[in-house]
Amino acid sequence: MVTRPISCSAGAAATRRMLLRHSRPINLPKRATASSPMYSPSTGTVRTITSSTSQSNNCVTTQRLRLPIQPSPIARSARTYHSYDHPPPPGPFTPAEASLLSTAYAHVPSHGFTPEALALGARDAGLLYISPSILPDGSFSLIRWHLHVQRTLLKGKLVEILGSGGGERMRVEDKVEALAWARLLGNETAGVVRRWQEALAIMAQPSYIPASLAELASLADEILYLAGDVSVDPSWYTKRASLSAIYAAAELFQTTDQSPGFRETRAFLRRRLDEAAQAGGAVRSVGEWIGFNAGAAVNVLRSKGLRI
Amino acid sequence: MATRTALRRALPSIRSAITHPEQQSRFLRSFSTTAPCPAPNPSSSTPDYAIPDPSRPTHFGFETVTEAEKRERVAGVFTSVAESYDRMNDLMSFGWHRVWKDHFVASLNPGFSPLTSTSDPLGPQHILDIAGGTGDIAFRLLHTAHVLNRNPSVRVTISDINRAMLTVGKQRSTLLPAPQQAALSFVEANAENLSLTRPLHPYPSAAEPTTHDNQGNQEQAFFDPSTATSSIPDSSVDLYTVAFGIRNFSNIPAALREAHRVLKPGGVFACLEFSKANKHPLFNAVYKEWSFRAIPLIGQLVAADRDSYQYLVESIERFPSQAEFRDMIVDAGFVVAGEGYENLTGGVAAIHKGMKPRAE
Numbered sequence: 311m312v313t314r315p316i317s318c319s320a321g322a323a324a325t326r327r328m329l330l331r332h333s334r335p336i337n338l339p340k341r342a343t344a345s346s347p348m349y350s351p352s353t354g355t356v357r358t359i360t361s362s363t364s365q366s367n368n369c370v371t372t373q374r375l376r377l378p379i380q381p382s383p384i385a386r387s388a389r390t391y392h393s394y395d396h397p398p399p400p401g402p403f404t405p406a407e408a409s410l411l412s413t414a415y416a417h418v419p420s421h422g423f424t425p426e427a428l429a430l431g432a433r434d435a436g437l438l439y440i441s442p443s444i445l446p447d448g449s450f451s452l453i454r455w456h457l458h459v460q461r462t463l464l465k466g467k468l469v470e471i472l473g474s475g476g477g478e479r480m481r482v483e484d485k486v487e488a489l490a491w492a493r494l495l496g497n498e499t500a501g502v503v504r505r506w507q508e509a510l511a512i513m514a515q516p517s518y519i520p521a522s523l524a525e526l527a528s529l530a531d532e533i534l535y536l537a538g539d540v541s542v543d544p545s546w547y548t549k550r551a552s553l554s555a556i557y558a559a560a561e562l563f564q565t566t567d568q569s570p571g572f573r574e575t576r577a578f579l580r581r582r583l584d585e586a587a588q589a590g591g592a593v594r595s596v597g598e599w600i601g602f603n604a605g606a607a608v609n610v611l612r613s614k615g616l617r618i
Numbered sequence: 619m620a621t622r623t624a625l626r627r628a629l630p631s632i633r634s635a636i637t638h639p640e641q642q643s644r645f646l647r648s649f650s651t652t653a654p655c656p657a658p659n660p661s662s663s664t665p666d667y668a669i670p671d672p673s674r675p676t677h678f679g680f681e682t683v684t685e686a687e688k689r690e691r692v693a694g695v696f697t698s699v700a701e702s703y704d705r706m707n708d709l710m711s712f713g714w715h716r717v718w719k720d721h722f723v724a725s726l727n728p729g730f731s732p733l734t735s736t737s738d739p740l741g742p743q744h745i746l747d748i749a750g751g752t753g754d755i756a757f758r759l760l761h762t763a764h765v766l767n768r769n770p771s772v773r774v775t776i777s778d779i780n781r782a783m784l785t786v787g788k789q790r791s792t793l794l795p796a797p798q799q800a801a802l803s804f805v806e807a808n809a810e811n812l813s814l815t816r817p818l819h820p821y822p823s824a825a826e827p828t829t830h831d832n833q834g835n836q837e838q839a840f841f842d843p844s845t846a847t848s849s850i851p852d853s854s855v856d857l858y859t860v861a862f863g864i865r866n867f868s869n870i871p872a873a874l875r876e877a878h879r880v881l882k883p884g885g886v887f888a889c890l891e892f893s894k895a896n897k898h899p900l901f902n903a904v905y906k907e908w909s910f911r912a913i914p915l916i917g918q919l920v921a922a923d924r925d926s927y928q929y930l931v932e933s934i935e936r937f938p939s940q941a942e943f944r945d946m947i948v949d950a951g952f953v954v955a956g957e958g959y960e961n962l963t964g965g966v967a968a969i970h971k972g973m974k975p976r977a978e
């Protein structure tokens with residue numbers, strides 16, 4: 311069994327400072343304005359060029375970036391930091407993707423997140439082995455499907471997870487723990503636990519890192535939202551970053567956990583959440599999730615416009 | 619060889635341009651006097667492209683000509699450049715076209731089948747490479763399928779409207795391993811109507827008529843539909859590829875409908891084409907400057923055929939944007955994943971893909 315030092319490292323304080331420092335409004339990467347006049351040497355005329363925002367996850371992230379860090383009392387009551395006010399982003403998959411990926415997903419337990427699973431899924435959908443080649447990211451599309459499906463499943467299982475009252479009498483912390491645990495169990499139900507290290511290797515490819523981290527941030531968002539965390543102060547960012555990191559570490563722990571019912575993973579999750587609560591949000595590397603340096607991860611996230 | 623002669627003829631002037639830089643500007647100017655003239659705005663009265671009509675106006679670069687004329691002129695362009703075409707491609711794209719083509723083919727992964735399924739329940743894969751020209755894409759597809767994916771059952775049909783291009787491709791294919799040669803076939807067809815085709819009649823051939831351009835130079839007769847002997851059946855193709863070809867078609871919607879017709883349900887339409895690098899205005903400006911001035915010049919030096927390359931550059935400029943072209947693909951009945959396209963090298967080229975959905 312892999313054991314990892316789980317005490318708060320000295321770096322935690324520094325990370326926290328860094329996180330706080332960046333919980334100010336960040337100048338967003340300059341986005342092309344919707345249309346800008348442009349001289350065309352070909353026709354000798356000024357034309358209007360419409361820029362298309364091609365990255366769908368941009369839409370997801372930019373929605374959350376509007377808030378000043380010290381909201382006035384009015385703003386406080388009017389807006390919150392997370393999903394309450396925002397309609398859910400449009401599903402990130404086209405119907406064609408969904409039909410290919412949903413059938414391929416069933417082959418992940420036996421074939422992993424691989425072209426095999428995609429081809430077998432296409433066959434099940436009455437399509438051809440060549441059909442998955444329309445997917446923009448191949449096997450990574452299948453990973454995104456898993457992350458998306460498991461994250462969105464949480465909402466529908468609230469009663470199951472938090473009890474009939476929807477966790478009315480539970481502390482927010484306990485609800486967070488219950489939801490994170492339910493999400494980890496989702497990996498087992500989907501049969502992907504033994505396939506997850508391969509998935510992490512794919513996610514660590516440079517072109518997939520931003521999307522992977524954005525999905526992790528969305529999960530933390532969702533859990534805090536479902537747990538009813540309504541704090542509107544800077545600690546929300548810290549919480550979200552901590553939760554991302556803790557979830558990532560727990561998920562990595564789970565891939566090698568042989569204990570019945572992933573008992574040890576659950577204990578690990580509890581310990582880490584307790585520590586975080588005591589330290590007021592101590593953070594370990596988010597990047598652990600996909601096995602690379604946290605600094606790089608944070609930079610990538612920031613470049614994507616995420617405030618952490 | 620014509621190319622080499624042209625190159626040799628052009629070389630002294632290149633050399634003098636390099637050794638006498640003060641002459642260079644004059645040298646360049648002398649080749650760039652024909653500034654592309656803007657065509658009448660086509661968007662004001664968008665014609666209905668649904669029915670092929672040889673007399674309907676279309677575009678030859680920035681000139682407006684009828685569809686029939688365009689077909690003839692396009693055929694002329696590719697005949698005159700077929701031999702030096704590969705070399706030109708390198709110059710036009712700074713060698714990028716090889717990288718793009720490799721990426722295009724790798725992203726399609728032709729011939730892939732899961733190890734766990736013993737036999738291919740869906741039958742051997744049939745790939746149709748439209749506007750396949752000298753075979754660059756088809757040979758790559760074959761290599762990936764036969765060698766990398768160890769699937770020798772995959773067949774590739776190279777089709778083009780121009781017999782000279784196909785003949786060059788056929789000659790090149792003799793260097794391939796025998797099983798790959800056996801899996802290849804060459805078909806003459808206009809992409810806009812794939813129900814009228816015939817097997818390649820090599821060019822030049824004494825038996826076939828040739829046409830003449832307005833200077834009396836001999837041009838190769840492009841495929842004449844009245845000589846058709848066969849057709850590509852409905853729902854018979856797994857993968858339809860077209861690389862650097864579609865912008866030359868007079869009627870793109872008709873070609874897309876034909877692609878949809880010949881593909882099996884689940885079959886994939888994949889297109890690699892020059893596109894719009896509009897996302898990076900500076901890069902775009904530099905690239906446009908390069909393409910409008912330098913490419914025809916290089917064309918003149920290498921292929922001794924400035925007009926042909928002027929046409930190539932202008933046809934790139936005319937081609938719809940990434941999103942517009944994606945919408946045309948969807949209009950033809952395909953479904954897409956994600957945005958439906960992928961930009962290469964800042965949008966100088968783009969890959970579009972669509973899948974023919976299962977009939978409900």
Ligand SMILES: C[S@@+](CC[C@H](N)C(=O)[O-])C[C@H]1O[C@@H](n2cnc3c(N)ncnc32)[C@H](O)[C@@H]1O
Nearest residue numbers: 696749750751754779780783808809861863866
């Ligand atoms: C630039 S070449 C591309 C060749 C090859 N696909 C490659 O990537 O190297 C364009 C080809 O399109 C062919 N073409 C033009 N119009 C066509 C049409 N209507 N139907 C079929 N082929 C056409 C030309 O004959 C020429 O061979």
